[in-house]
Amino acid sequence: MCKIHSLKESSMHTDILISGAGAAGLTLAIDLARRGIPFLLIDQAPAPFAGSRGKGIQPRTLEIFEALEVADRMIAAGGPYPVQRHYRADGGHDDEAAVQSVAATPSEPYGQPLMLPQSLTEGILRARLAELGHAPHYAHTLSGFEQDDCGVTARVQRTGGEIEVRARYLIGADGGRSFVRKTLGIDFPGESLNARAVVADLTLSGLTRDAWHRWGKGANQISLCPLQGTQLFQLQMPIPLEGEFDLSDAGIAAAIAARTGRSDIVVDAVHWRSDYAMSARLAERYRVGCIFLAGDAAHVHPPTGGQGLNTSVQDAWNLGWKLAAVLHGADAALLDTYEAERREIAAGMLGMSTRLLDAARAGDLRRGREQQQLDLGYPDSSLSLDERDDDAPLRAGYRAPDAPLTGAGGQPRRLFSLLNSGEWIMLRYEADTPAVFSARRGLRIVTIGERGELRDHAGHLRDAYGLHTGDIALLRPDGYVAALTHDEHSPALATYIEKLVG
Ligand SMILES: Cc1cc2nc3c(=O)[nH]c(=O)nc-3n(C[C@H](O)[C@H](O)[C@H](O)COP(=O)(O)OP(=O)(O)OC[C@H]3O[C@@H](n4cnc5c(N)ncnc54)[C@H](O)[C@@H]3O)c2cc1C
Structure with missing residues (x-):
């Protein structure tokens, strides 16, 4: 049982203290704000970052930004990558594509990376945060913290003196030189x-x-x-x-x-x-008790692959819904999956960025499918339940593809519009029996079929997910496939839902 912690006079309580209002901290803050979780977002800088640094937003990150309702404004504010023009010694030049760009498909709505200077990206994230009633607190520096079984007590320096912040969780989204990582003594080998x-x-x-x-x-x-x-x-x-x-x-x-x-x-x-x-460095751990690292605080690497900001946003995206779920009563073990899922992704990204640095040194830097982050997923995660054959086109843990659908009244719909709600989504494909599971907080059950609320007339959902009549696809709040089964009565699915959903 947690005792009420006595705080100094200049103090405050919150659920989550986020140190660092860069891309990772802002993304996490927006996700928590839309889920109604109390948090405090602080940054030691006196004002927002003003440089272009991470200027490439990859297609997978655009999907996440769509869910946070900022993708369209980012696309309107930025633009595509121009060709690379290599000047020769004789004064002539050769042009080649800087990035791979393909047409959007029904399952992948963003076919090319977006170029948007980091300061503009962060400005749009701040505007979204303001719409949700929050803002970063600049000139607020995290200067110390201790944790106990029930949370973290942190000291924050600001004009006018120190305040004490008591929070259930502290997130170190404080960049490559992370104070949180160093204070925890987490190794940063590389x-x-x-x-x-x-x-x-x-x-x-x-x-x-x-x-x-x-x-x-x-x-x-x-x-x-x-x-x-x-x-x-x-x-x-x-x-x-x-x-x-x-x-x-x-x-x-x-x-x-x-x-x-x-x-x-x-x-x-x-x-x-x-x-x-x-x-190129990767933190040995992403979590110590109630404290987590996200973004550059957990991994640094050369900018050659255009991956840093994207990976930082996706760390936050993986962590936000899990923190909210645990604060709403889900099994606290859910939070262990954050490090298990994200550290492996960062390790792969470090190797790739370093290989691309070698290519860049030779003046031959090209970015393709691998950098778009659409094929990253968590098939080995403890959150992935797959009861289908190994040769199915989609496995549990993979990114959930989009699919154009039709509403029962004939109106156009997209699967992503459901996913953007931030809830778990259970798809019952052409099911003609009553649903086994009943509605609960955070779980939306959707029947697809001629008597269902959505129709898959063109078969895009069927093809992308490899679905047959009666199949169930459970999708995570962050848009990855949680569970796939042919049997809605599957005991493993029932256990999964009892333990993790709602
Ligand atoms: C030249 C260059 C090009 C790049 N190009 C790309 C690209 O094309 N695509 C891409 O994805 N990435 C790119 N990156 C990488 C990208 O800029 C970073 O990965 C990204 O900024 C990481 O975001 P973050 O939120 O984790 O950390 P940061 O942006 O570093 O934010 C951390 C924040 O924490 C604050 N902070 C630090 N300590 C404290 C404290 N004690 N208390 C309170 N606040 C604190 C800081 O003031 C800062 O605002 C590039 C980087 C460089 C240098």
Whole structure:
């Protein structure tokens, strides 16, 4: 039994304290806000981050942003990746696609990554959070914490002094140098990749905005990418591992002139700049008791695959519904699946980004299906129950595909519209018997078929899920397949629902 914790005068209680209002912290905050979970989101920075850094939003992340009702505004604010233009020594150039882009399909509504500078992405997330009645508290620094069996007591520094925050859970979404990770003493093994680079946002004249301009290979390469949704170009270039690099406006202009060999590219202003050393590291643990790590706090890697922000958003997306479910009374063991599912994904992403860094060093960086994150899933998770044959086209744990459907009255519907509710969804395919399970909090039971509430006239759902008459597909609140069975009376399904759903 937890005793009431006595707090200092300047103190507050909440369910969840999120330290860090970057992409991971904001995504988690929106998900908790829409689920009605009390939380406090703090950030030590005095104001929102203003640079372009993570400018690529992958198709899987767009699906998540659709569920959070921000995808359309992000697409309106950003745009597609332009071609990469490689300039040759003779002054000519060769164009090639920077990213793989395919047409949307019924099961994958977003066929290509979106380019949107990170500051704009985070601004749209903050606007959504404001619509839900919340805002990050800037200039609030987490400076210490202790945990007991019932929660965490944290100290937060802000103008006017320290406050104490008592929370059931603390989430360290506080970036690669995570204070939470260091304070917990969690190892962060990995390697330094012997690469250092500059990234900067500039306005300039002399270049068209229809291509990502690239010059050179190896240590002397440089690229200038027009940032969709702005008048800016993002500069990226490797710099020597040791020593000071001149990041002044004049220093950056001189580096551009030297590496491009062009005097017609004139820098008007440098709006943001940063230099960073690349490494690939993965936290040994994502959880200690009531405290979790999410985003760059748990994994850092080179930016080459355009994966960091996306993986951070998806960490938060995996954690949000589980925290809400446990706070609503679900088995607390559900929270163990967060590390089990997400750490393995990050380990794979680290290897891939490092391989792409080698390709980028050779001036040959291309991004394809692997970077789109649509094929990532959790088939080995304890949350995946599969009673179908191994050769079925879809397995429990995989991403739940979308499917255009028709409402009983003939109106167009999409499976994702159901999933976007953040509930568990049980699909009963062409079932003509009464449902075995009854409605409960957080579980929506939907019958598909001629006498059901939704119709699959074109067979998109059937094909994507490999469904037959009487089959059941249970979908998780985060849009992955929880359970697949031919038998609605399956004892394993009943146990699953009793333990985890509602
Ligand atoms: C050049 C470059 C290009 C990139 N390109 C891409 C790309 O194309 N696609 C992609 O997906 N990713 C990309 N990334 C990576 C991406 O920027 C990061 O992975 C992403 O910002 C991680 O988000 P986060 O929320 O986990 O952490 P962060 O964005 O680092 O946010 C952490 C927040 O925690 C706050 N904080 C820290 N300590 C405390 C404390 N003690 N108390 C309170 N607050 C604290 C910080 O102020 C910060 O706001 C790129 C990165 C770089 C450098």
